[in-house]
Amino acid sequence: MPIRLGSPAPNFTAHSTKGDIDFHKFLGDSWGILFSHPADFTPVCTTELGLVAALQEEFEERDVKVIGLSANGLSEHDQWIKDINEVNNVNLQFPIIADGDRNVSTLYDMLDNQDPTNVDNDGIPYTVRSVFVIDPTKTVRLIMTYPASTGRNFDEILRVIDSLQLGDKHRITTPGNWKRGDDVIVHPDLSTAEAQRVFKDVRIIKPYLRLTSSPF
Template sequence: MTIRLGDSAPDFTAHSTKGDIHFHEYLGDSWGILFSHPADFTPVCTTELGMVAALQDEFEERNVKVIGLSANGLSEHDQWIKDINEVNNVNLQFPIIADGDRNVSTLYDMLDSQDPTNVDLEGVPYTVRSVFIIDPAKTVRLIMTYPASTGRNFDEILRVIDSIQLGDKHSITTPANWKKGEDVIVHPDISTTEAKRMFKDVRVIKPYLRLTNPPM
């Protein structure tokens, strides 16, 4: 199954460190981030999950629920969380799906089809580092895939959430390397005349590129 931007995020039920997860029910009216890990007790994943735990307040501030996934069982997850908390000095509270059977990984096309060494002892592929940002309507808004060897930048994931959420509220887009609080771009569908009625300050760089202060 191939998932594209704008698709409905597939629903599923899975075991997790916080009990059985009914994905759409778990998300409720919140935004969601689903992100996968190749295996427990691996170095890059340990740093990633620690970072997400450290950023928990940032995600909650944006009404985002995070849920991790790793291709191991619950007993391994529970032991691994102790390591994650110790190594990163955090208190990991979000659920981690136990996907030893790869059901969710297959549903979301997270399995590694390129690296022949990224397999378990039975030769079954592990996941790559996939990220899905899902809005409250259960629509997929971002898909990001890293190789197993490279840890993700979760500051970038927060930045994208800020951009999408701001764009959903106002007729704007965001430029390259934009950060929360910086100037934004007037949406191309909005005329300059209309933009000047909507925003306090509109600076015309080109007819198709108009900047304005970030809406509140």
């Protein structure tokens, strides 16, 4: 079955740069991000992993555990991390899964089906740039897929996590281009009368569009 929003996040065991992991045990009661990379020692991936390492405190503040994946072995990963740290002036601490056999990539449908050149020496497809955000109940809450040629925007991923976490705590949704601290939308299931009891201020733009100050 394909993984969709609201699907249970499949569990797996794998080798990683931080030892063997059971994915669900690794996540525990935290939020999680699983994100894939086509291969080690590639330019776009090197910049991406450096960005994630630089944002480590931001993820920790949100109780998010990060785990990467690349279709190479542990020895390549260990050498690549040295390059990532040097190029980006970071200290990468999160685990990177060694998925040379593509077991996890296949389980999460992260293999490249578009670019026939994105294969290893054995002709096996590499992964595309997939992102899965998983909540503490092990439910998939966000799926993003970029082509191998395009680096991801991890500020956007943080923005979505902020929106999801806020919406889980309060009866709100977030408008386009919303960011932390901006006004939010009263959830459509909440009546205006009830919203006025729940929130400090409710501004009615349209009967179906009511804004309130961010609970952050």
